[in-house]
Amino acid sequence: MSRILMIILGSVIIGFAYNLFLIPHQILSSGLAGVAIMLGIITPFGTGIINFLLNLPLLILGVMKLGKKFIGYTILSVITLTVSLYIIPVRAISSEPILSSVFGGALTGLGIGLIFRASGSSGGFDIIAMLLTRKKDFPLGALISAMNGIVVVASGFVFSWDAALNTLVGIYVTGKVIDAIHTNHIKLTVTIVSSKGIELKDKLLKNLYRGVTLMDGQGAYSGEDKKVLMTVITRYQLTDVKQMISEIDPDAFVNVTETKEVMGSFHRG
Known part of the structure; x- marks a missing residue:
């Protein structure tokens, strides 16, 4: 329920x-949403319905590649946005376009980041980016920003180069805020020393979808x-x-360190 609310x-x-920052100043958002905003301004059709129609093909692709649960959350996001x-x-909150672009971009990044944290997507280029991050270990916000050059160029030709x-x-x-919230590309190494290592191993393997290395250890004093369990996870996990x-062994010793690079078999989804 908390994920749905998020x-x-x-x-x-x-x-x-x-509606309060970008559209009043003819500023486009990223991805297909930016295209929807542009078409919503220059055509009699609403931005919401255009965004929904543009997302339909990608939603179908997502069902095949990303799973029904993920796409279910994405459909909820697209409908809620519509x-x-x-x-x-x-209605313009600010009369300054540059301020509107900054605050509008920050709010958009906040919204998308929350949706990603809930294992969903706002649709559009986000689905393409999620597919790419399954194969390559790059920041999600940077990937989305890299795919938006065409949106910027279209904005210049259709409206103005100031826009x-x-x-x-x-x-x-938007990309910077997404990366600050959705830290899936940041890896952490978790080392756990516990007297209930087998139970912990079973719990982690069942719920984490990560490999776990199990080693024998002995307390030097006792x-x-x-x-000793070791696993590499993403920060949001x-x-x-x-x-x-905490559920298995509240007294376990846990050491968490940031990992710069992971080689070998590591599931990036």
Whole structure:
């Protein structure tokens, strides 16, 4: 339930970013949403319904490649955003386009980041980026920003080059905020010393979808036999891992360090 609420909240935040900051100044967002904003401005059709229609093919692709649960969350996000864009009035909060691009981009990044943290997607280029991060270990926000050059160029030709530059600023800010919230590309090495190592191993393997190395150890002072477990996780999984450790062995010694590079077999999804 908390994930569903987070996805709804993130989608509503994006709706506020679009209608209060970006659309009034003809500033486009990233990806297909930017295309939807542009078409919504220059055609009689609403941005929300255009965004939904543009996402349909990618949603179908996502079902095949990313799983029904992920796409279920994405559909919820797209529908919530569509409704939000109709309910929230299009009204400029600021008369300054550059300020609107910064704050609109930051709010958009906040909304998308929350949706990603809930294991969902706001659709569009996000789905393509999620597919790419399954194969390559790059920051998600940077990948999304890299795919948005065409949106910036389109903004320049359709509106003005001032609008294009403001769009570029907004997209850059969005990418930075996403990377600050969705830290899936940051890896952590977790070392656990516990007298309940077998139970911990079973718990982690069942719920974490990560490899775990199990070694024999002995307390130097107590002489007690212990198990030493080591696994590499993404930063957003740390809360879940700490909860699992606490459930099995609250007295376990846990050391968490940031990992610069991972080689070999490592699931990046």
